[in-house]
Amino acid sequence: MIIKTHYRIEKNSIALVLAIILVSGIGGLFEIAPLFSIDETVESAPDMRVYTPLELAGRNIYMREGCYACHSQMVRTLKDDVDRYGPYSLAAESQYDHPMLWGSKRTGPDLARLGEKYSDHWHTMHLNNPRDVVPESIMPAYRWLLRTPLDTQDLSLHLNAMRRVGVPYDDAMISNATQDALAQATPELSTSKALMERYGEETNVRVFDGKADTVTEMDALVAYLQILGRLTALPYQESSSTQ
Amino acid sequence: MLAQLSFRERNLALCAAGLVMLVGLLVTAVGWQDLIAVHGVIAALYTAGIIALLLKHRKAPAPSPERLKEYYDDPTKIGILLCLVWGVFGMAVGDWIAWLMAYPDATFDAAWASFGRIRPVHTTGVIFGFGGNALIATSLHVVQRTSRARLPDQFSPWFVLLGYNLFCLLAVIGYPLGITQSKEYAEPEWYLDIWLVIVWVAYLVLYLRTLARRQEPHIYVANWYYLAFILVVAVLHTVNNLAVPIAVGSTKSYSLFSGVQDAMTQWWYGHNAVAFFLTAGFLGMLYYYLPKCAGRPIYSYRMSIISFWGITFMYMWAGSHHLHYTALPQWVQTLGVGFSVMLIVPSWGSAANALLTLNGAWHRVRDDATLRFMMVAAVFYGLSTFEGSFMAIRPVNSLSHYTDWTVGHVHSGALGWVAFIVFGSIYSLVPWLYKCKGMYSKYLVEIHFWLALSGTLIYLISLWNAGITQGLMWRTYNESGELTYSFLDSMIAMKPYYIARGIGGFLFLTGACLALLNVVMTIKQASRESSRSDASTRAAAVDLPVAGAPQS
Numbered sequence: 001m002i003i004k005t006h007y008r009i010e011k012n013s014i015a016l017v018l019a020i021i022l023v024s025g026i027g028g029l030f031e032i033a034p035l036f037s038i039d040e041t042v043e044s045a046p047d048m049r050v051y052t053p054l055e056l057a058g059r060n061i062y063m064r065e066g067c068y069a070c071h072s073q074m075v076r077t078l079k080d081d082v083d084r085y086g087p088y089s090l091a092a093e094s095q096y097d098h099p100m101l102w103g104s105k106r107t108g109p110d111l112a113r114l115g116e117k118y119s120d121h122w123h124t125m126h127l128n129n130p131r132d133v134v135p136e137s138i139m140p141a142y143r144w145l146l147r148t149p150l151d152t153q154d155l156s157l158h159l160n161a162m163r164r165v166g167v168p169y170d171d172a173m174i175s176n177a178t179q180d181a182l183a184q185a186t187p188e189l190s191t192s193k194a195l196m197e198r199y200g201e202e203t204n205v206r207v208f209d210g211k212a213d214t215v216t217e218m219d220a221l222v223a224y225l226q227i228l229g230r231l232t233a234l235p236y237q238e239s240s241s242t243q
Numbered sequence: 244m245l246a247q248l249s250f251r252e253r254n255l256a257l258c259a260a261g262l263v264m265l266v267g268l269l270v271t272a273v274g275w276q277d278l279i280a281v282h283g284v285i286a287a288l289y290t291a292g293i294i295a296l297l298l299k300h301r302k303a304p305a306p307s308p309e310r311l312k313e314y315y316d317d318p319t320k321i322g323i324l325l326c327l328v329w330g331v332f333g334m335a336v337g338d339w340i341a342w343l344m345a346y347p348d349a350t351f352d353a354a355w356a357s358f359g360r361i362r363p364v365h366t367t368g369v370i371f372g373f374g375g376n377a378l379i380a381t382s383l384h385v386v387q388r389t390s391r392a393r394l395p396d397q398f399s400p401w402f403v404l405l406g407y408n409l410f411c412l413l414a415v416i417g418y419p420l421g422i423t424q425s426k427e428y429a430e431p432e433w434y435l436d437i438w439l440v441i442v443w444v445a446y447l448v449l450y451l452r453t454l455a456r457r458q459e460p461h462i463y464v465a466n467w468y469y470l471a472f473i474l475v476v477a478v479l480h481t482v483n484n485l486a487v488p489i490a491v492g493s494t495k496s497y498s499l500f501s502g503v504q505d506a507m508t509q510w511w512y513g514h515n516a517v518a519f520f521l522t523a524g525f526l527g528m529l530y531y532y533l534p535k536c537a538g539r540p541i542y543s544y545r546m547s548i549i550s551f552w553g554i555t556f557m558y559m560w561a562g563s564h565h566l567h568y569t570a571l572p573q574w575v576q577t578l579g580v581g582f583s584v585m586l587i588v589p590s591w592g593s594a595a596n597a598l599l600t601l602n603g604a605w606h607r608v609r610d611d612a613t614l615r616f617m618m619v620a621a622v623f624y625g626l627s628t629f630e631g632s633f634m635a636i637r638p639v640n641s642l643s644h645y646t647d648w649t650v651g652h653v654h655s656g657a658l659g660w661v662a663f664i665v666f667g668s669i670y671s672l673v674p675w676l677y678k679c680k681g682m683y684s685k686y687l688v689e690i691h692f693w694l695a696l697s698g699t700l701i702y703l704i705s706l707w708n709a710g711i712t713q714g715l716m717w718r719t720y721n722e723s724g725e726l727t728y729s730f731l732d733s734m735i736a737m738k739p740y741y742i743a744r745g746i747g748g749f750l751f752l753t754g755a756c757l758a759l760l761n762v763v764m765t766i767k768q769a770s771r772e773s774s775r776s777d778a779s780t781r782a783a784a785v786d787l788p789v790a791g792a793p794q795s
Contacts, residue, residue, distance in 0.1 A: 041572055137734075
């Protein structure tokens with residue numbers, strides 16, 4: 001019976017095409033489509049803030065350099081993961097991550113709880129040459145970050161594209177993106193107050209790379225690393241309430 | 244080769260190349276300030292090269308209509324060479340970055356040479372460059388033979404092959420410059436993704452047009468797999484790469500999905516790129532070249548049917564096993580485990596079908612390295628699909644995930660299965676295409692086989708050990724309930740395994756170089772011999788289509 005039906009399908013290329021699309025389509029529809037409609041998929045985190053333009057630029061450098069190939073940003077719900085890195089990751093934490101950077105390999109340690117664990121100075125030294133701080137490290141040296149000024153010109157376009165995919169940036173954030181990026185790494189600028197008003201009092205405003213005169217790619221990347229795991233307090237509250 | 248194109252096809256090719264060149268120049272002009280200009284210039288140069296070749300042959304006399312009575316294999320011939328060149332390149336880069344993990348300063352202090360930027364050069368080079376060209380080249384050969392019909396025209400196969408290689412080239416040049424959307428195995432940015440969709444639709448149309456001209460009532464199994472590969476990859480690629488560019492003249496885009504939905508979409512893509520790019524397509528290869536080479540029919544037709552539909556249905560559910568214990572909802576993870584374990588049935592069905600086909604031809608497996616390549620491929624296919632299902636089980640995954648075991652598993656499939664079936668197919672296909680008795684050197688094929696096998700085994704055993712060591716060190720507690728090892732301890736423990744892996748990779752790479760050499764020498768020898776005698780034309784007489792192409 002089945003063989004007979006198959007005889008018919010394999011004699012007709014269009015039937016074969018349709019059957020393949022139908023049969024292969026079911027799995028994706030069942031698993032992916034509900035993720036957009038089931039409310040519990042992403043927890044609500046009212047204190048969640050968006051990336052500042054400088055942090056977003058840093059995130060783009062993280063992607064450009066392929067950091068995700070060796071570092072995950074996902075603490076699993078396993079005891080040793082939690083003991084080693086901190087509270088397990090929640091879906092809410094990466095809700096503004098277009099794309100997500102959960103990673104698939106830990107050649108180096110997980111970075112989901114990295115923010116404020118080390119000083120800016122340590123990060124700058126470490127990124128410039130990891131073996132200066134950790135002699136056994138096999139991480140590449142990213143010396144060009146410190147000598148490359150950050151391109152801040154088109155940050156408004158970046159924020160605007162992020163808004164179009166659903167991140168709640170407002171008009172003021174978009175139009176002041178370049179100014180805000182410079183302000184975050186240059187505390188003496190009068191504009192840094194406006195930045196804090198837009199992104200919250202907790203925003204890190206400081207010279208990240210130790211060089212006050214220029215805003216470099218190092219500033220952006222360190223600013224991003226220092227905010228990892230700190231966009232919302234939800235994971236820390238959940239872990240204390242379960243204990 | 245170009246003289247085989249009719250005048251109409253030459254003009255069509257000129258128009259298409261000119262159009263792509265124009266787009267390239269336009270992109271360069273609009274995105275002058277952006278890295279996209281580099282891609283624009285390269286696309287323009289690439290097409291300028293094609294146009295120059297076409298113009299050189301424009302005045303060549305019209306090809307003889309006799310050619311339409313034969314199969315059209317020129318794109319396959321070029322595709323095989325491209326496949327091997329990409330293979331050597333991609334594997335060389337792979338071995339380089341393997342050594343970077345033991346000696347991290349081997350990067351000349353250059354941004355473009357840092358691990359994170361050249362890793363996708365390796366993955367794209369071997370998966371899409373080596374694997375993709377092998378699939379396109381063999382699929383065009385197989386679909387003609389199993390349909391007993393010539394390709395419907397001579398322009399579209401070139402458009403598919405050269406357009407696809409333009410995609411690979413631009414992607415691979417882009418990563419060292421920092422152009423990436425950071426999605427694993429889908430790194431090329433939005434405009435390259437659009438270009439690939441255009442090429443891919445042309446591929447599907449070409450395939451279906453050839454099938455429509457077939458002189459056999461049944462579509463052969465190999466074509467089911469090639470069709471599934473073309474169709475499903477199109478769907479996966481389109482959905483996974485949905486993104487909003489920041490501006491038309493910019494490389495940068497932001498993906499439509501975020502966080503958990505993006506994670507599921509990426510691994511739905513990622514796992515099924517393995518299933519439909521690295522499995523279905525190569526099973527198509529296996530189902531044609533293995534029985535042909537062994538001189539025996541496929542063992543079981545029913546097993547082929549069950550395996551094919553099993554793989555097509557179940558793989559699409561399995562992607563979530565890449566996200567165990569993460570913020571992905573548990574119900575999706577559970578579905579992923581279930582289907583991953585069930586996948587053993589169709590996977591082993593295919594592997595068993597291949598091995599049982601060899602039953603009765605084992606003496607040939609012993610004597611003929613070409614057939615042995617295919618046999619080992621089937622064995623590794625069985626082994627790595629078993630390993631995959633095993634690693635998808637949650638407790639196993641809690642140990643294996645994020646470790647080098649995963650990398651070892653991937654290479655068990657990529658080296659042991661994909662590369663072995665490609666080499667086996669190429670070694671049997673090249674002599675058929677060039678109408679000679681065998682490869683230039685049987686001896687080199689034999690050396691290649693043992694280099695490839697020992698390289699693969701060294702690679703797998705070292706990373707299997709590395710991964711399990713890592714996984715165990717990460718979860719070891721001391722008596723006072725604290726973690727025994729720092730992360731750094733586990734990293735230091737990896738060094739001997741990383742060195743061993745680099746050696747295994749080097750052996751495999753050496754084998755691939757021999758394959759390229761052997762194929763080039765075979766082609767040279769064949770062209771010398773065919774100019775001396777017409778023996779080749781007699782040998783070719785049996786390999787002719789029933790349906791030639793329509794006059795154009």
